[in-house]
Ligand SMILES: O=P(O)(O)OC[C@H]1O[C@H](OP(=O)(O)OP(=O)(O)O)[C@H](O)[C@@H]1O
């Protein structure tokens with residue numbers, strides 16, 4: 001696994017520090033409010049688990065499973081919903097948690113989809129933001145790190161379902177997928 005890595009962008013320690021900062025900011029911003037954190041699986045699995053343990057106000061969690069990359073390093077442009085939320089979000093403050101925003105197509109679709117369900121508010125938190133590849137305009141409320149235009153793996157993020165268990169965020173060697 002490690003042999004396929006070109007460069008580590010963020011170590012376990014750097015990620016932990018950033019997640020703590022994000023958790024503190026979110027706790028402050030939602031203090032006294034209800035909060036439902038919606039994780040977008042599978043990629044957000046590890047980030048979401050770490051983040052909610054750094055948020056020290058009462059909250060609920062729910063998940064959606066969506067996929068658009070499959071076995072590729074390019075978005076198919078079609079967001080497939082494999083599992084929907086369990087609960088209604090009407091009248092609730094919703095915080096979407098993503099691992100990475102790349103073209104923005106996944107979140108553009110999800111935002112529209114969730115707004116139709118009439119939440120009280122809808123915000124987005126992502127660990128990684130790759131603005132160079134954006135295809136749609138998107139407002140992101142909480143960003144961990146901005147990253148360069150390269151294919152990323154680790155800390156929940158995959159290539160063809162592999163590398164999610166790497167504890168750091170890294171750039172995958174091009175020869176692995178070319
Ligand atoms: O901004 P975009 O170009 O839409 O890319 C971001 C999305 O792509 C990845 O999901 P993927 O479809 O790979 O599913 P996964 O979370 O199961 O890996 C990632 O987890 C985001 O949800």
Ligand SMILES: [Mg+2]
Nearest residue numbers: 043069070158
């Ligand atoms: Mg993926």
